[in-house]
Amino acid sequence: MPETPELTPDQIDRGRLREAIVDLFNENELRTLTFDLGFDYENLAPGGKADKARELVGASFRNGRLLHLLQLCHKERPHIPWESFTKTTRDTDAPFKGLRYFDESDASLFFGRERMTAGLVRHLGRYPFLAVIGASGSGKSSLVRAGLIPALRRGEPLEGGTEPPAGSENWPVHVITPTAQPLESLATSLTRSSESVTAAATLMDDMAKDSRSLHLYVRRLLDTNPADKLLLVVDQFEELFTLCRSEELREQFVENLMTAVSANSPSPTILAIVMRADFYHHCAAFPNLRTALETQQKFIGAMSNPELRRAIEQPAKSRGYKFEKGLIGLMLQDVANEPGALPLLSHALLETWKRRENDTLTYEGYQEAGGVAGAVAKTADTIYEQRLSLVEQEIARNIFMRLTELGEGTQDNRRRARLEELGTQGEDGDAVAEVLKKLADARLVITRRRSAEVAHEALIRNWPRLKEWLNENREGLRLHRRLTNATFEWDQHERDASYLYRGSRLTQIQEGLQHGIISLNDLETAFVEASETAVRVEENREAAQRQEQLLQAQRLTRLQRIIYISVIIFLLLAATGTLIYTNQQSSIRSNATLVAFEANARATERSISTEAAKVLEIVQSQSDLRRATIEAMDGSIATIVAETVAARPVRQTTPIPTVSTPTPTEPGSTSEPTPITPTVTETAVSIQPVSTRRGIDKMRMMYIPGGTFIMGTDGEPVDANPAHPVIVAPFFMDATEVTVEQFAKFLTAIESDACFDVECAKTARDTTFTHLLQTNISTQN
Numbered sequence: 195m196p197e198t199p200e201l202t203p204d205q206i207d208r209g210r211l212r213e214a215i216v217d218l219f220n221e222n223e224l225r226t227l228t229f230d231l232g233f234d235y236e237n238l239a240p241g242g243k244a245d246k247a248r249e250l251v252g253a254s255f256r257n258g259r260l261l262h263l264l265q266l267c268h269k270e271r272p273h274i275p276w277e278s279f280t281k282t283t284r285d286t287d288a289p290f291k292g293l294r295y296f297d298e299s300d301a302s303l304f305f306g307r308e309r310m311t312a313g314l315v316r317h318l319g320r321y322p323f324l325a326v327i328g329a330s331g332s333g334k335s336s337l338v339r340a341g342l343i344p345a346l347r348r349g350e351p352l353e354g355g356t357e358p359p360a361g362s363e364n365w366p367v368h369v370i371t372p373t374a375q376p377l378e379s380l381a382t383s384l385t386r387s388s389e390s391v392t393a394a395a396t397l398m399d400d401m402a403k404d405s406r407s408l409h410l411y412v413r414r415l416l417d418t419n420p421a422d423k424l425l426l427v428v429d430q431f432e433e434l435f436t437l438c439r440s441e442e443l444r445e446q447f448v449e450n451l452m453t454a455v456s457a458n459s460p461s462p463t464i465l466a467i468v469m470r471a472d473f474y475h476h477c478a479a480f481p482n483l484r485t486a487l488e489t490q491q492k493f494i495g496a497m498s499n500p501e502l503r504r505a506i507e508q509p510a511k512s513r514g515y516k517f518e519k520g521l522i523g524l525m526l527q528d529v530a531n532e533p534g535a536l537p538l539l540s541h542a543l544l545e546t547w548k549r550r551e552n553d554t555l556t557y558e559g560y561q562e563a564g565g566v567a568g569a570v571a572k573t574a575d576t577i578y579e580q581r582l583s584l585v586e587q588e589i590a591r592n593i594f595m596r597l598t599e600l601g602e603g604t605q606d607n608r609r610r611a612r613l614e615e616l617g618t619q620g621e622d623g624d625a626v627a628e629v630l631k632k633l634a635d636a637r638l639v640i641t642r643r644r645s646a647e648v649a650h651e652a653l654i655r656n657w658p659r660l661k662e663w664l665n666e667n668r669e670g671l672r673l674h675r676r677l678t679n680a681t682f683e684w685d686q687h688e689r690d691a692s693y694l695y696r697g698s699r700l701t702q703i704q705e706g707l708q709h710g711i712i713s714l715n716d717l718e719t720a721f722v723e724a725s726e727t728a729v730r731v732e733e734n735r736e737a738a739q740r741q742e743q744l745l746q747a748q749r750l751t752r753l754q755r756i757i758y759i760s761v762i763i764f765l766l767l768a769a770t771g772t773l774i775y776t777n778q779q780s781s782i783r784s785n786a787t788l789v790a791f792e793a794n795a796r797a798t799e800r801s802i803s804t805e806a807a808k809v810l811e812i813v814q815s816q817s818d819l820r821r822a823t824i825e826a827m828d829g830s831i832a833t834i835v836a837e838t839v840a841a842r843p844v845r846q847t848t849p850i851p852t853v854s855t856p857t858p859t860e861p862g863s864t865s866e867p868t869p870i871t872p873t874v875t876e877t878a879v880s881i882q883p884v885s886t887r888r889g890i891d892k893m894r895m896m897y898i899p900g901g902t903f904i905m906g907t908d909g910e911p912v913d914a915n916p917a918h919p920v921i922v923a924p925f926f927m928d929a930t931e932v933t934v935e936q937f938a939k940f941l942t943a944i945e946s947d948a949c950f951d952v953e954c955a956k957t958a959r960d961t962t963f964t965h966l967l968q969t970n971i972s973t974q975n
Contacts, residue, residue: 203226203260209551210279213265215247218271218922225249227266231259252562255549258580275586289509291651292544292637293537293570294507295333296340298347302512304340306497306505307333311341312352312468314492318342319359322455323486324466327474328494330605332649333536337494338468343367346425349568364421365464372433373610374679376447377401377922384411405449411453412463423464426451431469435476436599436607445480452482472604497536499526505536506543510555515547518556528566535566537652561873564565567656574657577636582629589629592713594660596678597639597648600671605655606664608648615678616646618713677703677712681721696732787919795923900924928939 219227228235228250233325239249254263270275287723289303296304314337317324328334341781348361368383377398394676400407412424428451434444469477471493477483478767497505506522525542529535541562549559564572582590593616599609617626630646633639640649654660664671677695684693695703706712714722886895906917932940 203255203258204548205243206264206810207258208255208260208549211267211276212244212251214274214276214279214813214957215251215267216244218267218274220297221246223270226262227270228730231263232267232703234600241939242539248558252558256562258576286359287513288547289513289515290540290543290547291336292541293653294637294640295650296336298339298343300336301344303338303509304336304344305508306501307337307341308353310492310494312344312354312356312457314338314342315345315352315358316356317490317492318346318464318466319357321490322461323452323490325491326466326468326494327455327471327491329471331535331537332494332496333470338427338429341370342466343369343427345423359423361421361423362425364419364487365423365425366415366419366421367425367427369427369429371430371610372428372438372447374433374437374439374682376438376443377450380408380447380450384415401450402446405446405453408450409454409461409463416462423462425466426454426928428467429466430816431467432473432607433610435473437609448483449481452480452486456482456486460583499530502526502529502539506539510547515550515553515555518554521546521555521557521560524557524560525566537650538566538656539571541573541650541652542566543638545573557740569655570656571658573636574638574653575636575659577632578659581632581636585624586629586632589617589626590633591663592616593626593629593633593639593662594648595671597646598654598660598671599665600664600668600675608651608654610645610647612645613641614717615715667711670706672711673702673706677714677718677721678969681718684721684724685717689724691724691728694721696729700725700729894929896924896929898927900926 215224215227224243224246225235228238228246231250231254233250233253235246238246238253248914251260251263254260264276264851265280268274291300293301314324314326326334326338336697346358346362346365351357370379370383373379378394381394381397381401385397388394390396397411400411416422416424434447438444438447451465451467455461455465474487477487483899503522506525507517510516525539528542536808542560542565543555545563546560549562551559557753563569578587578590589903596611596616597609599607601607613630617623630639630641634641634646637649638653640647648654676699680693680695680699684690687693699721703712705728707714707722707950886897900922902919902921904917905917905920906912
């Protein structure tokens with residue numbers, strides 16, 4: 195068989211192939227074909243040769259061996275043009291859209307929604323705003339694109355006699371989806387006919403600044419157009435909440451839309467938004483939109499059985515195809531009460547059509563396709579397992595993961611991605627493009643000039659393999675999606691370093707890469723490397739700053755230490771100088787004072803010596819008077835005591851010369867000494883000539899010269915303050931010790947009570963002697 199590189203199993207007409215095998219091969223040859231293909235002939239479907247041939251063709255298709263079967267047939271019967279056993283129509287002529295939504299160009303195949311279409315047209319004839327709300331898979335996008343828009347363009351009466359608005363056939367129509375940049379999407383569509391390349395940017399800036407910009411731009415746009423209205427359709431409005439991350443952009447977009455349809459004068463803008471019902475509550479954040487939704491929305495529910503039958507049968511009939519009897523009823527039964535089943539049904543119809551026998555869609559083809567529930571998964575698994583190599587399977591896995599937006603409290607959604615985003619680092623761009631082509635040919639992915647997306651959310655929700663991929667690494671996918679968005683922002687802002695990752699966000703990416711839970715494309719790799727480089731630069735700069743701060747701190751510490759030491763030395767020097775100066779001044783004052791004291795003392799001593807000489811003359815005369823009596827008493831001590839008693843009147847009555855005691859004064863003072871008049875007793879007992887003897891008992895008396903000393907202190911204890919000089923006048927003291935017995939006799943003689951024993955003398959001695967001593971010292975001072 196000639197090489198047919200473009201031939202695929204789907205293009206082979208299996209009905210014709212089966213009939214040819216039955217006609218051209220006997221049962222033994224059929225057994226050989228079965229064995230060569232790796233099947234067990236006995237385990238094929240029971241029945242005759244026709245049944246075996248039917249099962250062999252079906253098993254070969256299901257196991258990816260149909261082309262091999264065709265080659266074996268050509269080897270056994272080379273004269274038969276086996277390569278011609280292909281379908282006469284290509285997939286481009288298919289009457290069913292599969293997972294793709296119907297577009298305006300598919301209006302001739304759009305059936306079953308005629309009544310709903312008329313209702314939407316009627317609404318827009320009265321109001322400038324319409325919200326089409328429905329569950330995923332309800333067919334709302336197809337209704338607006340292939341039903342509403344063509345009906346307005348035709349301008350012809352609809353079901354029930356509904357007339358489109360006057361002039362609607364001339365309305366300019368702009369269909370957009372918000373994407374991640376809603377203002378850019380809107381501005382690009384409205385300015386597509388402008389010759390200026392900056393027109394879109396200017397309109398974007400205007401809409402960002404003033405919510406009236408869209409209304410004014412549409413009005414100016416229509417000045418050069420015969421139409422008086424412009425139809426703006428925002429499909430997949432939920433992308434405003436799933437893809438756009440900026441609250442500010444959302445608000446600017448919605449405010450421009452609602453201002454355009456709520457102007458005081460008749461609005462030139464007709465706005466229709468198409469949104470999934472599970473995102474309805476997000477609209478509450480925008481007061482104008484919330485108010486409009488209260489009265490101007492249409493909810494798209496499930497189709498009735500008659501509507502479904504018409505949607506199944508009429509497209510096939512319009513292209514010359516028919517259904518095997520009972521097949522449509524089986525399909526309706528499988529679709530019943532299945533939410534969002536329209537895309538699944540459409541895909542099952544497309545796959546059944548691919549397995550048709552001539553112009554008939556058969557029950558067998560429907561079963562091989564997997565029915566309504568399994569058609570999507572079966573198609574995806576077939577492409578993944580049989581059409582892709584191991585390397586391509588990994589590329590396909592990455593593509594599907596990137597084309598899925600994880601739901602936050604909602605179902606997972608499809609996501610539009612730029613084509614350059616779909617590869618991973620190091621992957622061959624041609625290999626990624628080849629995989630994308632295979633997925634697009636299988637109607638699993640829709641590709642555009644710059645982007646790609648999953649054909650329908652039904653693939654995300656009904657393909658077990660993809661659901662498993664998503665569930666096993668949801669947190670990693672969320673982390674990766676945030677990285678993708680950050681990378682896009684960084685690239686859009688000329689790779690400004692302020693958009694790079696730092697801190698915990700960069701750490702999470704690094705950990706994700708280390709554990710293999712995320713894979714990066716070239717742009718994301720550049721973003722992460724730039725982030726790591728920026729962090730290293732900042733860390734080096736911070737380290738340098740810390741080092742400089744440390745050096746400055748060390749220098750400051752050394753300087754402070756030097757200052758502290760200098761201050762301490764200065765203070766010590768100052769204190770030492772002050773102390774030296776104070777001591778010098780104090781010493782000067784003390785020396786001057788002592789000099790004055792000593793001068794006064796010498797003067798006093800001379801005065802006392804003179805006066806003492808006079809006293810001694812008196813004492814001597816009295817001693818002579820008593821000596822005769824004392825000698826007669828044999829020199830006994832009693833006589834001495836009696837003499838002492840006899841001398842008491844002299845102590846009390848005889849005046850003695852005045853002794854001048856100098857008073858301490860400051861240096862240079864001219865104050866005179868203060869005169870003190872001692873008694874006879876003080877003179878007789880305390881003041882005697884130097885080294886003299888008493889005349890009565892010949893006891894030797896010592897002269898004490900007196901002098902000056904400093905009493906007290908300027909420090910502790912406080913009660914000894916202040917330090918002051920004290921002058922002690924000269925006096926005589928008995929040079930011989932007195933015994934206790936002698937002292938007792940003395941006490942007996944001078945006191946009224948007798949004292950004869952030692953204990954009495956000791957006790958009286960302490961008291962009397964102390965009294966006499968204090969009296970003497972007091973007198974001296």
